[in-house]
Each structure stands twice: as C-alpha cells, then as structure tokens.
Amino acid sequence: MAYKYFEEYNHKTTEKLKDNFREIIQGVGEDPEREGVVKTPERAAKAMQFLTQGYAMDAEKILKKAIFEESYDEMVVVKDIELYSLCEHHMLPFFGKAHIAYIPNGKIIGLSKLPRVVDIFARRLQVQERLTHDILECLNKTLKPQGVAVVIEAVHMCMMMRGVQKQNSATTTSGFRGQFKKIETREEFLKLISSDLR
Numbered sequence: 533m534a535y536k537y538f539e540e541y542n543h544k545t546t547e548k549l550k551d552n553f554r555e556i557i558q559g560v561g562e563d564p565e566r567e568g569v570v571k572t573p574e575r576a577a578k579a580m581q582f583l584t585q586g587y588a589m590d591a592e593k594i595l596k597k598a599i600f601e602e603s604y605d606e607m608v609v610v611k612d613i614e615l616y617s618l619c620e621h622h623m624l625p626f627f628g629k630a631h632i633a634y635i636p637n638g639k640i641i642g643l644s645k646l647p648r649v650v651d652i653f654a655r656r657l658q659v660q661e662r663l664t665h666d667i668l669e670c671l672n673k674t675l676k677p678q679g680v681a682v683v684i685e686a687v688h689m690c691m692m693m694r695g696v697q698k699q700n701s702a703t704t705t706s707g708f709r710g711q712f713k714k715i716e717t718r719e720e721f722l723k724l725i726s727s728d729l730r
C-alpha cells in the first residue's frame with residue numbers, strides 16, 4: 533500500500549515511545565543530545581507507529597466495503613503482493629511476497645482489498661505462520677468463498693543480520709481452505725504463482 537502520508541500518530545503514544553527510544557539510544561552507548569540523533573526518538577516513535585498501524589485497523593470491516601455479487605466461479609489469483617512485517621521475537625523486519633487465491637461463491641472482492649488485508653496483518657508484531665493464517669481466516673470468514681489459499685515467501689532480518697546469520701534462506705508458509713484442499717486445485721494455484729506471466 534503506497535501511503536503518501538501517515539497522519540494517524542497518537543500524540544500520547546509518540547511521547548511515550550520517544551522517552552523509550554531515548555533510553556535505547558543512551559543504552560547502546562550513544563549520546564542522545566548529539567545533533568544527528570537528537571530528533572531520532574521522535575522519528576523512531578513515528579516509524580514504529582507506522583509499522584504497527586495494523587493494530588488499529590479492522591480487516592473484516594475494510595473487506596466488507598468491497599464485496600460484490602458476481603457469478604464468476606473460477607480461481608482468482610493475486611500474486612507477488614509485497615509485504616513488510618516485524619518479527620515478534622526480535623522486532624526486526626521480515627519481508628517478502630504474499631500470493632492469494634480464492635474461488636468465489638457468488639461474491640467477489642475488490643482486488644485492492646487483498647493487498648490491504650495483507651498490510652493490516654503485516655503491520656503488527658508477527659510470526660510468518662500467524663500472518664499467513666490471519667489473512668487466510670479473514671478472507672474465508674468475510675468472503676465465504678468455495679476455497680481460499682495464501683502463500684507467503686519471506687526473509688527474516690533476525691536470521692540474516694544476527695543470530696545464525698544465514699543470507700540465503702527464505703521461508704515459505706501456506707494455508708489452504710475449501711476447494712484448495714483438493715490436490716489438483718492446489719497444484720493449479722501453485723503453477724500460476726510460479727509462472728512469470730504478469
């Protein structure tokens with residue numbers, strides 16, 4: 533989602549996070565009064581609110597704004613939806629792509645709502661498995677399709693910059709409901725997301 537501006541900073545939250553980030557800056561051995569970092573607590577407080585804005589959003593409510601009756605009942609696939617999240621263990625980024633498919637059951641969803649639902653659940657402290665599950669269940673519950681599938685491929689900074697320091701290990705998670713439990717439907721979806729056709 534390309535937000536030009538994010539104006540939803542809560543003044544009280546900003547002030548509280550500012551104090552905490554100032555402590556962190558001091559805690560790592562930096563001088564919080566140094567010119568280059570004097571405004572950093574406020575910047576970081578705002579960045580953190582931006583990156584966790586999903587907590588204040590209701591995915592079902594947003595999806596329900598764009599559900600339309602339609603008799604199309606073939607697979608709909610939106611692939612390569614970029615996502616950025618924060619791992620709940622280290623609060624370091626993990627990022628990659630989500631691929632979503634569903635088979636309508638009398639109703640279709642506005643296409644932009646699929647990336648929106650990804651962002652709503654990604655902009656929280658997450659693990660990749662729960663992020664996959666949250667997106668899947670939200671679509672299943674709200675749209676009640678014949679089937680829904682979510683695949684997420686991501687790399688985790690906590691495994692790259694620190695810890696095991698592995699630079700080339702990507703993680704794939706997936707979830708399938710309804711028709712996607714059938715092997716041939718699932719295979720069609722996996723084939724579609726691995727093609728280079730755009």
Ligand SMILES: Nc1nc2c(ncn2[C@@H]2O[C@H](COP(=O)(O)OP(=O)(O)OP(=O)(O)O)[C@@H](O)[C@H]2O)c(=O)[nH]1
Nearest residue numbers: 619620621626658659660661688690691694695696
């Ligand atoms: N399953 C899962 N694990 C994750 C995710 N993000 C981070 N982790 C892992 O969470 C685990 C936390 O393990 P701990 O042993 O408590 O933390 P740690 O000592 O910092 O672990 P290391 O990263 O191995 O140094 C690590 O194995 C991380 O790789 C995620 O999205 N899903």
Ligand SMILES: [Zn+2]
Nearest residue numbers: 619621622690
């Ligand atoms: Zn982590």
